[in-house]
Amino acid sequence: MTEPTPGSRSSVARRWTGSVAAYEESFGELCAGTVAPLLAAAHLERSTGAGIRVLDAGTGTGSVAAVAASYGAEVTAVDSDEAMLAAASNRLPQATCLAADVTDLPFPDGRFDVVLANFVVNHLDDPRAGMAELSRVLVGDGAIALTIWASGPSVMNQLWDDVIVASDAVPPAAERLPADKDFARTAAGLSELVAGAGLVAVQVRTVEWLLRINPDRFWAGPAAGIAGIGSVVTAQTPQVQARMKQQYDRLVQPLLVASQLELPSWALLASARKPA
Known part of the structure; x- marks a missing residue:
């Protein structure tokens, strides 16, 4: 499986720098599919958003923050990648955009009413430290919602696996997180991670x-x-990269409808509250 798997390091799974445009038109579109349910899980809606202090952790190009801001929320968006943050800043003139690591946030305890993290904790080198920080900056009785890519079969993962096999590509060796920092990329594992940060x-x-x-x-x-498949592609010779693209073009044919790729997608969404 070539998408983020349990224990894969963020340095392998995520290489955003210099690739913002490519991200925005590909995986950015994919990740935007969870924005609406993410905000709804945090009870953040157009009728309730005015004046709510929201942290969008690992904002990327700002898709979550943009919707929260449109609801009238007071949005702070953070990302550790300067290029991503610049794109978010251009998109979010009404928000505060700061360079920050999710595992070391520059905010006092209880700073935000709502904390959101769309496909972030699964990319951290220390997911448990990241969850602890997200919990720390959340006000008592505040809401948090986050998404992750889960382990398990999916149409997308099968597509990437088939491309790799058909092109004879050799994936680079995956580094693994220490067990005390990692969590199982399952519903039970995500639930344990969130509860372990003191959330209820x-x-x-x-x-x-x-x-x-x-x-x-x-x-x-x-x-x-x-993403994970990107680390495989860029580890290959130009000849193998060309073969991977050829096999991709062949393998997506059954998934095309009116020349558009239709990709059934799924993720895990967790919501919780901080004790008052």
Whole structure:
């Protein structure tokens, strides 16, 4: 499986720097599929958002923060990647955008009413420290919602696996997180991670959506080295990279509808509250 798997390091799974445009038109579109349910899980809606202090941790290009800001929330968006943060800043003139590591946030305890993290903790080198920080900056009785890619079969993961096998690509060796920092990328593992940060009323559910995207746009992400499949692509010789693209073009044919790739997608969504 080429997407983030239990124990894979963020340095392998995520290579955003210099690839913001490629990310935004490929995996950015994919990750946007959970924005609406993420905000709803934190009870952040257009009718309730005015004046709510929201942290969007690991904002990327700002898709979550943009919707929260449109609800009238007072949004702070953080990311450790300067290029991503610059893109978010351009998109979010009304928000505060800061360079920060999720495992070491520059905020006092209880600073935010709502904390959001869309596909962030699964990329951290220390997910438990990241969850502890997200909990620390949340006010008592505040809400948190986050998503992760889970281990297990999916149409996308099968597509990447088939591309690798068909092109005779050799994936680089995966580094693994220390057991005391890692968590199982399952519903039970995510629930334990969230509860372990002192949060209560933990709920974890599966979110499903259909990504419709031009297949060449979607390939732009792996070609730029983004995500687990990107680390495989960029580790190959130019000849093997070309073969991977050829096999991708062949293998996506059954998934095309009116020349668009239709990719059934799913992720885990956790919500919780901090004790008052």
